[in-house]
Amino acid sequence: MEKRAKHPVRTTEKSLTLIDELNRRGGARITTLADELSMGKSAIHNHLSTLEEHGFVVKNGNTYELSLRFLDIGGQLRSEMDVYRVAEPQVEALAEESGELVHFVVEEGGEGVYLCRSKGDRAVDLDTYVGCRHPMHSSAFGKAILSHLPDQRVEEIIDRHGLPSVTPKTITSRDELYDALERTRERGFAVDDEERLEGLRCIAAPIRFDSEVIGAISISAPTARIDDDWEENEFVEQLCRTANVIELNKYKV
């Protein structure tokens, strides 16, 4: 259900395309961008100097880069979310207790967005970063969240993003996904058994408030350290207890 703007502002779209391209390349020169995007040099120059004047772009020599203004805005958005403030210390505590990699994730636009990340002392070093996005169907946190969204939302999300496969075990059909969500609801937590990265298992618990999901917390570890007899798993208790603490603390805010 991609929404198309009826009257898109083409000039703004050009600026946003430049931002995307700078983001992708980690900075670029005017000529490079002109070649790549087949726009005139003067146009690019005008856009970039406008973005620079407003602090969204910085110029190092002749290379333009996105500025930390994005981190400012993003950080502000995050710090204003009640659930983040409550979850952040708990994520750290769980990372320390479990020794593994712990994330806190919320959903936006049908994708999962990592808001917190904390590494325990033997944690694997995934290439996630605060703010990065990941599809819902191929992750434990995604299934934890989806399992408490109305079916209609789930459909919208699938329609929008599809069910792209990233490993041989990724769920790629609607039926499989709905089965997995059903099992997640029964168990109270979601699992990802190498569906997102081979050699990696994750478990995730939803964070609910007033019977609405507002995020999920997850533990990621090598297959060797997470037993796939889920009910017996030592991390499950730690995870669910932490999720519960976050839910309860949320009431105090």
Next chain:
Amino acid sequence: MEKRAKHPVRTTEKSLTLIDELNRRGGARITTLADELSMGKSAIHNHLSTLEEHGFVVKNGNTYELSLRFLDIGGQLRSEMDVYRVAEPQVEALAEESGELVHFVVEEGGEGVYLCRSKGDRAVDLDTYVGCRHPMHSSAFGKAILSHLPDQRVEEIIDRHGLPSVTPKTITSRDELYDALERTRERGFAVDDEERLEGLRCIAAPIRFDSEVIGAISISAPTARIDDDWEENEFVEQLCRTANVIELNKYKV
């Protein structure tokens, strides 16, 4: 030395103004924005739906808000900085060791940008967040960085941002500032004695690489817990040792 674009793209400026306004208000409706910015409703509608289509804005009911896309871009910028990757674990370690609030900051556009923040177990709760910006002259980290920048850069920064006062003790003249920078160079670390917030003292050490400053690390605590006989201060050794570790680890990247 504010750079004015010779041929600003006015349409882009309008979109950026909207982003600023949404940022300031934490979301707004079309009518509100139209009244506040004295633009037509249709114009605002076109801009916002364009921004939404490109994922920079999300619509909740009739309220438009900035999306976590900003956190994505900002987080990516941060995670790609070598110095961040090296500093982050050290900031956590220093927070744990000192028990206080520790920040890692870099300079951009003449301001300090917080890249890391970690709280020790008795840390004060400042309203800083990852990505937030603060003037250089009224902070320990700022003076730590300025003290290793060429005078010409320091002048540019003062010209651009002035020396605004935030407490009675804030440095407000160039002479005072240059004296403070001189003392900082002699000591090897910078101090802020209630110059930024009454009741708060900070110490900061520059992080240098190839004789260039690339950031600073700081400890903040209530005046009662930081002795103003700086040379005797227990935190100084912890701080400078950590700064040194970061500088050395940076070579390995």
Next chain:
DNA sequence: TGATCTGTTCTCCATATGAGAACACTATCT
């Protein structure tokens, strides 16, 4: 049910955009 808020769509003209050419630098080569 009608009144009064919203947001959305449409049309059309004043206006801002950007291609392209000319210019000004800077670096590199001979």
Next chain:
DNA sequence: AGATAGTGTTCTCATATGGAGAACAGATCA
């Protein structure tokens, strides 16, 4: 050093396009 080939920047003007304003469509309320 002087020539050459890259840059980024400025300028102009024909034309695409942005947005005011009006009309429309939903929502919310009395």
